[in-house]
Amino acid sequence: MPIDKRVETAAAAVADVKDGATVFISGFGGAGFPNGLIRALHEQGAKGLTIVVNSATHRYSLTHELIENGQVAKVICSAARGAGKELSPFEQLWKAGKIELVCLPQGTFAEAIRAGGAGIPAFYTPVGVGTDLTTGKEVREFDGREYVLEKAIKGDLALLRADTADQYGNLTYRFAQANFGPAMATAARWTVAEVRAIEAEPIPHTRAQLPGVYIDRVVVAAPAKPKAE
Amino acid sequence: MPIDKRVETAAAAVADVKDGATVFISGFGGAGFPNGLIRALHEQGAKGLTIVVNSATHRYSLTHELIENGQVAKVICSAARGAGKELSPFEQLWKAGKIELVCLPQGTFAEAIRAGGAGIPAFYTPVGVGTDLTTGKEVREFDGREYVLEKAIKGDLALLRADTADQYGNLTYRFAQANFGPAMATAARWTVAEVRAIEAEPIPHTRAQLPGVYIDRVVVAAPAKPKAE
Amino acid sequence: MTKPLNRRQMAWRAAQDIEDRQLVNLGLGMPVAVADYLKPGLDVFFQSENGVVGAGPLAAPDSIDTDLVDAGSRRITLRRGATIVDSASSFAMIRGGHIDVTILGAFEVGANGDLANWDMRVPHKGPLVGGAMDLAACARAVWVIMEHNTRKGEPRLIQACTLPLTAKRCVTRVFTDVAVVDVTPTGFVAREILAGLSAADAQSRTGAPLAIAPDCRPLAAPDLPDTD
Amino acid sequence: MTKPLNRRQMAWRAAQDIEDRQLVNLGLGMPVAVADYLKPGLDVFFQSENGVVGAGPLAAPDSIDTDLVDAGSRRITLRRGATIVDSASSFAMIRGGHIDVTILGAFEVGANGDLANWDMRVPHKGPLVGGAMDLAACARAVWVIMEHNTRKGEPRLIQACTLPLTAKRCVTRVFTDVAVVDVTPTGFVAREILAGLSAADAQSRTGAPLAIAPDCRPLAAPDLPDTD
Numbered sequence A, B: 001m002p003i004d005k006r007v008e009t010a011a012a013a014v015a016d017v018k019d020g021a022t023v024f025i026s027g028f029g030g031a032g033f034p035n036g037l038i039r040a041l042h043e044q045g046a047k048g049l050t051i052v053v054n055s056a057t058h059r060y061s062l063t064h065e066l067i068e069n070g071q072v073a074k075v076i077c078s079a080a081r082g083a084g085k086e087l088s089p090f091e092q093l094w095k096a097g098k099i100e101l102v103c104l105p106q107g108t109f110a111e112a113i114r115a116g117g118a119g120i121p122a123f124y125t126p127v128g129v130g131t132d133l134t135t136g137k138e139v140r141e142f143d144g145r146e147y148v149l150e151k152a153i154k155g156d157l158a159l160l161r162a163d164t165a166d167q168y169g170n171l172t173y174r175f176a177q178a179n180f181g182p183a184m185a186t187a188a189r190w191t192v193a194e195v196r197a198i199e200a201e202p203i204p205h206t207r208a209q210l211p212g213v214y215i216d217r218v219v220v221a222a223p224a225k226p227k228a229e
Numbered sequence C, D: 001m002t003k004p005l006n007r008r009q010m011a012w013r014a015a016q017d018i019e020d021r022q023l024v025n026l027g028l029g030m031p032v033a034v035a036d037y038l039k040p041g042l043d044v045f046f047q048s049e050n051g052v053v054g055a056g057p058l059a060a061p062d063s064i065d066t067d068l069v070d071a072g073s074r075r076i077t078l079r080r081g082a083t084i085v086d087s088a089s090s091f092a093m094i095r096g097g098h099i100d101v102t103i104l105g106a107f108e109v110g111a112n113g114d115l116a117n118w119d120m121r122v123p124h125k126g127p128l129v130g131g132a133m134d135l136a137a138c139a140r141a142v143w144v145i146m147e148h149n150t151r152k153g154e155p156r157l158i159q160a161c162t163l164p165l166t167a168k169r170c171v172t173r174v175f176t177d178v179a180v181v182d183v184t185p186t187g188f189v190a191r192e193i194l195a196g197l198s199a200a201d202a203q204s205r206t207g208a209p210l211a212i213a214p215d216c217r218p219l220a221a222p223d224l225p226d227t228d
Helices: A035-044 A063-068 A089-095 A106-118 A181-187 B035-044 B063-068 B089-095 B106-118 B181-187 C007-015 C030-037 C087-095 C132-138 C199-204 D007-015 D030-037 D087-095 D132-138 D199-204
Strands: A022-025 A049-053 A072-077 A100-103 A122-125 A139-142 A145-151 A155-165 A188-198 A217-220 B022-025 B049-053 B072-077 B100-103 B122-125 B139-142 B145-151 B155-165 B188-198 B217-220 C023-026 C045-047 C052-058 C076-084 C101-105 C108-110 C141-145 C171-175 C179-184 C187-194 C210-219 D023-026 D045-047 D052-058 D076-084 D101-105 D108-110 D141-145 D171-175 D179-184 D187-194 D210-219
Touching: A022 A181, A035 A063, A035 A155, A035 A188, A049 A063, A063 A072, A063 A089, A072 A089, A106 A122, A106 A145, A106 A181, A106 C087, A106 D087, A106 D132, A155 A181, A181 A188, A181 D087, B022 B181, B035 B063, B035 B155, B035 B188, B049 B063, B063 B072, B063 B089, B072 B089, B106 B122, B106 B145, B106 B181, B106 C087, B106 C132, B106 D087, B155 B181, B181 B188, B181 C087, C007 C030, C007 C141, C007 C171, C023 C030, C030 C101, C030 C141, C045 C076, C045 C087, C087 C132, C101 C132, C179 C210, C187 C199, C199 C210, D007 D030, D007 D141, D007 D171, D023 D030, D030 D101, D030 D141, D045 D076, D045 D087, D087 D132, D101 D132, D179 D210, D187 D199, D199 D210
Parallel strands: A022 A049, A022 A155, A049 A072, A072 A100, A155 A188, A188 A217, B022 B049, B022 B155, B049 B072, B072 B100, B155 B188, B188 B217, C023 C045, C023 C101, C101 C141, C141 C171, C187 C210, D023 D045, D023 D101, D101 D141, D141 D171, D187 D210
Antiparallel strands: A122 A145, A122 B122, A139 A145, B122 B145, B139 B145, C045 C052, C052 C076, C171 C179, C179 C187, D045 D052, D052 D076, D171 D179, D179 D187
């Protein structure tokens, strides 16, 4: 059967997410948040999720909807601070002991996800040595410098935002939309991309920014506007 | 001063290579060999080189000219076998103890170079465990599977072949030309790219396949034809 | 006894086990011919270690492009939807377990799934490993196409490999000229045996115990010219 | 005593030390203003952690693109020759030592170069580290822009940091409102001090020994409006 990864709705794309799944969510700096898919996951209702997302709370992201809805048991991120002086929904639940938090340096976060998709179980990095974020982690010297051992992050599902897709799942990105998405797609057992448009013809290899073999479903979704917009 | 990485000749691009340098050479499967730069390095004459190249001998590459010319002290590669039944120049010098050889699985070779450019001193991989190519290397178990510790490869100079460049060193590749080039560019202290053409205007970010910040010099070179062609 | 399969017929037989929508990497030599014999209607992507994801047929002589090659330096074409990545990304794909099936040539396969396919200890010739270790260690399924026996008649399916290993405990299926053999936790199990070759004959040509699957069928392939 | 530098003047002063053709990463807050004050004729690339290599000025209100942002979610433009990579590649660039200079804000800098800039231990608020640790640990030069003293008058240049560290022994230069201070193997060395501020005054505002460079000059900056 011809490969065709297009699905009709965001709801259909995430219909089979299971309780307890580890879910990657792309997006950084306001670009690349899969807000349509996040909202669909909110409505789908899977609980006990581990969310792997750069910011636990970002004003352009809808991740907070999953958190407020009690669907999230754990967050792995590099930024867990709400913008305002008031505590964010995440901060309230974290302080109450209802959400577990792992905070990593952003480059370690990105590399651990890339490693998860690349068959690398662990790697050494100079980042974070001697800081609170690597407490208890193995430190080892190579050529006179200290490095910390960091483990790969793998997951069940990745939710991405991209610009366009084709039936094969090949993706293009606008400007800074890609950020963590390509690495997340490789580290997840299955990946859904929401896009502005699906191209009628295959995306030429010169324009494709992520091979479709990493993508399982693509769906058109208008950017869901978070509160900040 | 406006950034302008264009140089006039391959000879000028490699004029300052020093004896004993570690030199990456891109190219695989017949695509992406910087044969103009290899020939210029041959003529430049630096000796005692460590060559990091996927194939010590490839019928579409001129690497053998450096080897025959006695410029190479060590080869790091994933393929060291000449195509014919006769021994290749590399094989003769290696058997005579005049060239040191490190042979790595091709994916480990690629990842070690990528690690060298990415600030990762060492990583674990499942590849090669229990084989002659990892004899003496540290083996460690993660989640019940054995992995071997592999070290990053860094170098002094990378020689690349690409399709086009701009004054900033941004590169585009045709088809399978990229192969080891992008990783090598990041792992070398300085990098020279030979290209079919230099574009008059900056390459748009949507077409650039390697950021120019990794490239120090670009030079136009017609593909130098190796013997096999 | 039916004539043993020739090389193209072995490739044909291996191709019959490829499933729809798989991502497949074919080794140099016999395995690349597998692409010619997929079951009709399948939509399969072939990955090559040099970064081509979606390799198509060989290029026609008048449309060769020296930059469009596979890992074996063959001048190829691209299929619809193909993409191309660099080597580090290509092996991230391989090592990360994203290849559904790799089909490799081999010198020996051990009863525990050990694979030896990269070094014949040719005197004075240099080592050549390429991407074989990555593929063998990391593809979701590792299949082998090889003659059941050496030219001297020695078995290639053996208790323990004698040649340098490519990867340990990785092979799950072997397509030979006289049998299709699964490598299971209890050793070799014949799934198909050439018509007219008895179980005892097959065992005698195999260097380790060869169980016969309850549903073992005759191995057959259409007429195909052998490779050069 | 001359008036201490305001925030824009501190950014201006830091900008004067950026050299031609460098690849520079500017932290959130005061550091991003550095881009406005480069010396004339320099051709500099600004990298942002989200993968933009060649960030240009902020976008005009009528040409904002919500996908063209920097790591601080600011809607930006691209300079000539800019490229964009993904996060894993962006931090490979940072961690690999390809950033010539990063300029960061800070709460404290230790006499050994230790940097504390990521956690003020704000009660109940979550941690926010972002890319600060990667930049501080791996850029070839790590400079800091910060007020010389806290609002309460406590020194920020101190013998040993009291707040959680971002990275150890990484800072090489600090631009404050009253001085430019190098962090050397022997500790703090003032390169410039605000005109009218004596060496003893500067020392009294510093929490660790402050050597005075033999060629120490007056710190000065052009008039610039302060930031909001």
